[in-house]
Amino acid sequence: MAETKVRVRDADATKARILEAAKEEFAKLGLGGARVDEIADRAKANKRMIYHYFGSKEELFKIVLEEAYIDIRTAEQSLDLEHLPPREALCKLVTFTWRYYLENPEFIRLVNSENLHKARHIKESDRLREVSRRFTGMVHDILKRGETEGVFRPGVDPVQLNITIAAIGYYYLTNRFTGSFLFEQDFMAPEALDARLAFNLDTVMRLVEAR
């Protein structure tokens, strides 16, 4: 049988460790600030392996980013929003998005870094375009169903709504350091986090509900 013996050499495991370490390092310092030596150390791998498996720092970043996007979209798909009443579906999406950002802080930071570089790394990824289409379609369907049922007003642009749902969570978290200082309150205090989620749910609902 396979894997009874602890493998000293295991390409897949090494690759996985490098990717995990790279995700952390890139998230912490951005593409420019990340250090390849640090990634190698953290992955308990040799730097040479990074170049062997991924070719370059930029290629490694590309893979890390693609994986991060695939992960969130996959999680979204498994919410099964198609089978929920429109209002519940939307609430669940807003809550999920918020929680996902909270629990996967690397995601936000990787996206920030990619936008600093004008999205040049993901531009070629057909997989990402694919999963994004599915996602936009899903929100579109929720809005349509709500419209038909009379609980949502007509004419809400699904792309704008998507952006807003992301924005009100994302901005709060990515700018929590300057925010905590400028508004003189701890953005990460549990009550503050709860209050923000409640406010965001309210914002989205008021935006789509038929009055």
Next chain:
Amino acid sequence: MAETKVRVRDADATKARILEAAKEEFAKLGLGGARVDEIADRAKANKRMIYHYFGSKEELFKIVLEEAYIDIRTAEQSLDLEHLPPREALCKLVTFTWRYYLENPEFIRLVNSENLHKARHIKESDRLREVSRRFTGMVHDILKRGETEGVFRPGVDPVQLNITIAAIGYYYLTNRFTGSFLFEQDFMAPEALDARLAFNLDTVMRLVEAR
């Protein structure tokens, strides 16, 4: 009289050129990616001058950031929102915020960079705390006035509202590169920009208006 002669040596002018060049470079590549040599070249100054006037790269970044914040808060103050009816005041604030981000793209990028570094550069600035307080107070007053007049519903948290107003503009612009790719539309097309502003005004108004 002063300044008839073109001064070959002018400390103030050199400082100003360095600050301007630094703002551009830091905005373009972040604190980590920015190069001191590049800033010196762009400012048509000698690198030594940067260290003479500002001490270090980090100190320079600190000043650039502080100036950027002061600039936007000063512009906001001059909107004179206190003397406008509450609904108009809020619309004007949302529109101003959007336009400011659009016309001063460095601001967003500097803030992103500062948050990547956990806001450690602005933490000491009393000036910033001061202008921020004034700003929060202003939004608070608008909400209070609207409440009294019966056009706004009671109980809207001014800090949450502030964050949301910033978020829905900021996120769209800072993530426009990944956004344009993932949603397959040009986020910077003039019609797209107009549509976003309209959507944001709608979002904020629905959020605060008494029904």
Next chain:
DNA sequence: ATCGAAAGTAACTAAATAGTGCGTTACCTG
């Protein structure tokens, strides 16, 4: 006019840092 201080320059250093050349070791297949 001249002298001292401030403005400005060029060339350097020490430390990082992305990427490699080349050799070694484990594992699988036949």
Next chain:
DNA sequence: CAGGTAACGCACTATTTAGTTACTTTCGAT
């Protein structure tokens, strides 16, 4: 078990970069 292939590691290089040393030039006050 032999031998090839893939996994792995060390130590190096070429370059970049923040920061500095030691110098020259300009300008205004006396």
